[in-house]
Amino acid sequence: MKITFLIHNVYGIGGTIRTTLNLAAELADRHEVTVVSMLRHRSYPRFAVDPRVTVVPLVDLRADAADASDPQLHQPAEVFPTAEKRYKQYSRLTDRRAREYLRSCDADVIIGTRPGVNVYLARFAPPRALRIAQEHLTHDTHTKKLRAQLAGQYRDLDAVVTTTEADAAVYRTRMRLPGVRILAIPNSVPDPGPLPADGGARVIAAAGRLVRAKRFDLLIEAFTDIAAKHPDWSLRIYGAGADKDRLQGLIEEQGLGDRAALMGAVSPIEDEFAKASIVASASDAESFGMTLVEAMRCGKPVVATDCPLGPAEIINDGVDGRLVPMGDRQALAVALCDLIADEPARHRLGEAARAAAGRFDPAPVAHAYEELFGDLAATRSARAWQRRKARWRGRAGRALRHLRR
Known part of the structure; x- marks a missing residue:
């Protein structure tokens, strides 16, 4: 054919x-x-x-x-x-x-x-x-x-x-x-293969186009709350877009210094997700959520807003990731803090995420x-x-x- x-x-x-x-x-x-x-x-x-x-x-x-x-x-x-x-x-x-x-x-x-x-x-x-x-x-x-x-x-x-x-x-x-x-x-989303041995750094990663609908501003604000409680953790945001300058200004305004960084567009993103411990998405709208699946295929737990229409069809809340209300800075920060404080839970959800993401294999x-x-x-x-x-x-x-x- x-x-x-x-x-x-x-x-x-x-x-x-x-x-x-x-x-x-x-x-x-x-x-x-x-x-x-x-x-x-x-x-x-x-x-x-x-x-x-x-x-x-x-x-x-x-x-x-x-x-x-x-x-x-x-x-x-x-x-x-x-x-x-x-x-x-x-x-x-x-x-x-x-x-x-x-x-x-x-x-x-x-x-x-x-x-x-x-x-x-x-x-x-x-x-x-x-x-x-x-x-x-x-x-x-x-x-x-x-x-x-x-x-x-x-x-x-x-x-x-x-x-x-x-x-x-x-x-x-x-x-x-x-x-x-x-x-x-x-x-x-194909299986990325063996994960790097040094994966699991004290890093929250996120990726996507730097546009307002992706709500990286909300994620940065939530990370401000996290940084006060967990000073050894950092946030890395991968992507490019029209919102870059505004987001960089917000990072500086929140006094995050090099604790939060805009890393630019990277491909393939799985190599960066595999180095992190948690992947986050604060989006207001997702038609599917490719980055969520890419993170799950790397065995990483994802904390995502329960926005229309994709995340709820990808993440089983509390089993292979976490879903939080859309636009809720506090709920996003709490869910991330819970995983930061509970390493066994991170590993458990990450393993479940990697298994669940197999349904998105190209075959x-x-x-x-x-x-x-x-x-x-x-x-x-x-x-x-x-x-x-x-x-x-x-x-x-x-x-x-x-x-x-």
Whole structure:
């Protein structure tokens, strides 16, 4: 089987890139796999790409590339949805390249990995290919305008796959898509292998984009309380983003000195998690929670806010980690202090976390996708009939409303 992934920019760093490459590598054991990158801004991907996986860039943004002189590169996109967060990075050239590639694509399955790219998938993919849209964000994080734009396009897909069951339930309720399977399949995170012998330093680690929704400010404030009680512990935050200067100012304002440090973006992050004793997340929103799983695979207990929608589907509170109320500085500090003071509990939860995280191994995740491919192929005719009936009813309803007026 030929499987193609469509991704925003495989040459960057991010959870969607990493989980896509994890899944592509696992599927490459049994299938011919291609990753199509809408954009390219550097010579080589930052993450390792399995040599069996073919990478195809569509628009080259490097200064010395031929695409730099194409006038369509500087013309706004007409197909990519205007309400999509990445809209300004897309152009008429991206529209054209996506259309040309997809219309000639001979893949059996094509998987999109973000909303705007999924619109390309719905508009241009050949009808004989199974068209699957992954949602690495959540329904409710999309604006009302974007949801309306997606609803009209997603009706032509075969499936929409979310990373959590909670988000799949929201899609089923709020975005009616007759004939389209809506289901949850989690992201995959491979086993990092043997852990370093010096793991378990008196360090709390955290990682993610330095943006306000991740609430690293709350974590820093909670650590201020911890530092007063446990002066031999430190906080390390890994990542890059627009909130860096504000967070650095908060560290200085709280008088934490070198006790709390912004470490910059690091990949792979597991090497740093393995050196810590606890991993923390204070986020207000998670579509899944890749860093939580990455920490658990390293055998580290995670203290995370119980935010929508991912952490509660990853962490079993008190068994393989801790969940605390969202936005509660005191609860976050108390949970972290409890683990700092109780080394046996840290080890017990860490061992349970490592075992529980096995369900996110690429093998079972890839198997779930292969089962989906088979199901979609077997039900293609029945689902097409559901779509046609829904369209006829829609037209009849509109005609009736017009007559009543």
